Amino acid sequence: MGVLAEVYEKLNTCGKCGFCHGACKTYKNDGAEFLVARGRVQLIKALADGKVEADDDYEDAVNSCLLCGECAVACPSGVRGHELVLAARRDLKLRHGVKPFLKSVALKSLAKPGVLKFGFGFLAGTGKSVLKKVDALQFVRGIDIYTMPAAKVPFSKQVPEIITVPNPKKKVAFFVGCFMNHAFVSSAHSIVKVLTKNDCEVIVPKDQVCCGLPQYVYGDFEQAKVQMTKIINTFSKYDYVITGCASCASMLKKEVIELFHGDASMLPKAEAFTKKCYEFSEFVVNELDIADKLQNETPVSVTLHDPCHMVRYNSLTAEPRSLLKSVPRLNFVEMFEANRCCGAAGLVMAFYHEMSEKITAQKAQNIMNTGADIVATSCPACMLKINSGLRLKGSNVEVKHVADVLAAALN
Template sequence: MADKQFKHKIDEALGNNVLRGALGRFGDAYTLARAKAYDGYDFNSIRENIAEVKSYAASHLDDMLDQFEKQASARGAKVYRATTGEDAKTYILELAKRLGVKRIVKSKSMASEEILLNKTLLAEGMDVQETDLGEWIVQLAGQHPSHMVLPAIHMTKEEVADTFTNHLNRLNEPEISELVKTARVELRKKFLEADMGISGANMAIAETGTLIMLTNEGNARLTSTLPPVHVYVVGIEKLVPKFEDATHILQALPRSATGQQITSYVSMVTGATPAYLPDGTVQDKEFHIILMDNGRRKMYSDEKFKKTFQCIRCASCLNVCPAFQLVGGHVYGHIYTGGIGTILTNFLNSEKDAKNPQNLCLQCGKCSEVCPGKLDIPQMILEIRNRMGEKDGLPFTQKFALDVVSNRRLFHSMLRIASVAQKPFTKGQPVIRHLPMFLSGLTEKKSLPAVAKVPFRDVFKTIKQDVKKRKGTIALYAGCLLDFVYPKIAEGVIIALNEKGFEVVFPEGQSCCGAPATYMGDRKNARKCAIMNIEALEAEKVDYVVSACPTCTHALIESYKELLQDDPALAARAEELSRKSRDFSKLLFDLGGLPPGGDGAPLKITYHDSCHLKRSMGVYAEPRKILTDTSGVELIEMKESDRCCGFAGSYSIKFPEMSGPILDRKLKNIEETGADVVVVDCPGCLMQISGGLDKQNPKIKVIHTAELLLEKRKKKQNKYKK
């Protein structure tokens, strides 16, 4: 759980309208620019090539290092392999002292930021000047970069003008062209006076000993050519086998980083070059390359994190992250920010520094969708979370809640009690709009659904199934929400599958899928839930297992296999369950869907894509086809239909201050469609969106696909035994 100081930093960021405006405008512009930049290119093919090239380099790391050093040394470079950040700093400091260096210019280098190089050099009395415009701005402001590619993205031109004014002691107007001109004038003399230049690199080509830099400013070339001494600080993950391999990264890096076809400058440095001194003399340049580990080998040797070497540091994961777009990079605490930054911080700095930032991840998966290195960033963050949970334990309240949830009889008994105890708060309505005292924050921005008077497991016993031309049997996995909050959805699932010729069974031993425990870092209780459901569902005895909650479906298909991999018998059963499990819309579509029909009454709908359904399972066209085959239904696509609604399980409880603005954006997009109804395939999303609309625009209703089919197609067949 996040600590109070971290929560305070979040509140400060959320209260900074300038910051949120800057991040919001960039996020919107980036999405369009990236799409345009990749127009005509096969992104999946490019990322496959990058993953292949980078994974090969990582798996042959020592060979790549040897080859690079041999080639670079033959061309006049002095190559040093730094095991730690301290080793790298000591090397640079001793070099500077030996050569009498007083003035240093730096072009952008996240590796040098990572080891706090500037602080070390400044402590020794050296003048260290950042020359990347964004880096220079944050240096003058006394900050560290908030973004790996765009260091000053969090600042407006007015803030930059004020920073320049305070530093230069003369008024600077907030005109971008004038601010750039000021920077050019101030920095040009620094290049001419510098004794040493320090740079980072985007790639290190083992075949030729070449270093490649992609930049949009001329400072990187000036830094690497004018000073008589030049030092590159390069993480060992930047190695690429051959020159031709670099083309794949050149295709992706500018497009993914800033939405450009190519950066203004692509600089390639192979070996030492002559240094032209201010007095007109020429001498051989001191050229040094530091290949830095600093925790990278440890990260690669961990099977769960080895793919981090496929990261090309484009920061596209930050650019599309709903959490980053709200609070920016400084909330993450250390140098690297966003999703990939949390992982890098965990290995390259400390687990302690990653403990709070990992909580910011909603597990929406948008970052993985755009990652050119094919990294499953949410899964890696989840692994960090689980390891922290195993090592440090969870806070008492979380652990108690998860212990209850994983105890089926106790959990279900408490839910039945809640259905009665909630009456003073529901006031006869199916929602709770106000809660008292310390619980009031839960209903400040949205309503909560009431627990159903009768759980589905009781309703199921009263349902008459009408199955003609029986084809088989399907086990219904209801999960917590269908069973105890939205039983009508489960009824819709049964009616639709009956029409396709399948009898539906409901194994009573089923309970929570374990996702809450998984996403809070409690692997023990998640495993307990997995075993309970595998034994209850008995996938071996049915044709399919269907769920109408994508989060639950993902658990059945993916999570159980991982949780039970150390037990051969249970792992085999988990594999069988995985093979037979389907989400409702996917299964209905695969079975041929329902024939066109319905009551014909006009209904304008829009559709919200569940994060798990679209990005984890690749299902998005199927529910739309099922819905539009229903007579009278008109589908109006909303903007950002696959953007997270902010529910993310316990996230909306742990971080209501983050969940709220994310939900507000979703509600705005819904309202702009003019639809009467929002259709979802996830009961969690239903709870989040319907709760928000109940507070802000109750005229718009929210309904699950299965329930809409039930209402539009099968009203006359909706009968219980009395």
């Protein structure tokens, strides 16, 4: 049975009411029917019925989806449009592989730690100095290359495999994730500081690989399985596995079950593994007692951006807010549409950058309207995209991980 045949009945549940139009950011930017869940679902159904071809226009409709999940929240019929788009992408992968070629290269590169290390190392070294000689290259596809963090040495190589503390109360394995390992290294150090200051021994396994989410969302289940199998084998021995990336958390806690659906040998291991996995703020709120240790002499105003994988995939919205509000002299300001997509959406920001920039510009404006000094979030990709959006608007609002704000308040 083909992928679309498996979801065919779900395709038929769309009542064509159009409630998704008010929720979909891609539709709001363009107004084209193929850029909203209703249109995408009808296109996918038409392909399943043999009425259209899987041509470039069809692929654009499917691949430009942010997978933010907002359409599912708005749908009165319970249609989960983003999940049907995932099925369509899987179908495309099985038909002719991942297109275009550069996207295929990007996904293969993410699966190879050595390639990532070389790429970010080059950017941290001579890469930026070369780019800065060409003024027109500061913003590349909406990303501020000049301010983009890049580490010559990945975080996992900067720290020992076991970071000890006297009389540890918990032993925690840290799944770093690609972007935090190679770009937002300071945020990874902040996570370690918060954990160690709260009597946690931190283990940073050296043979970490990408969680497989980028490959998974473009239908390459085979490669994603290779990566997740290695992760499960490496991390299952630990009682707690935490990550500071909302997207990685979603893969480790949720998508891994769908990935190994029907695999009798791996599914039980995956199910047991998910029970050990925590997103950073989730772990701190549920497992640690941190409030009494926080100090802050300088008043600061902070707002919060909810990554899509936090709010609609993992239902984690109260936890980061609770942590930020526990910091003394921190004025928390709620942002308008805090839970709306920032436009990053993985490789969407690279291959549909004009659409992505418009979405990011609105998010940046919402942040600026709060008057906050800092916008905190829980996703390195969101941090990158929001920082670029703010810089394009000439704003000096600082973009920080939730862990950065907490670490700064710990002696």
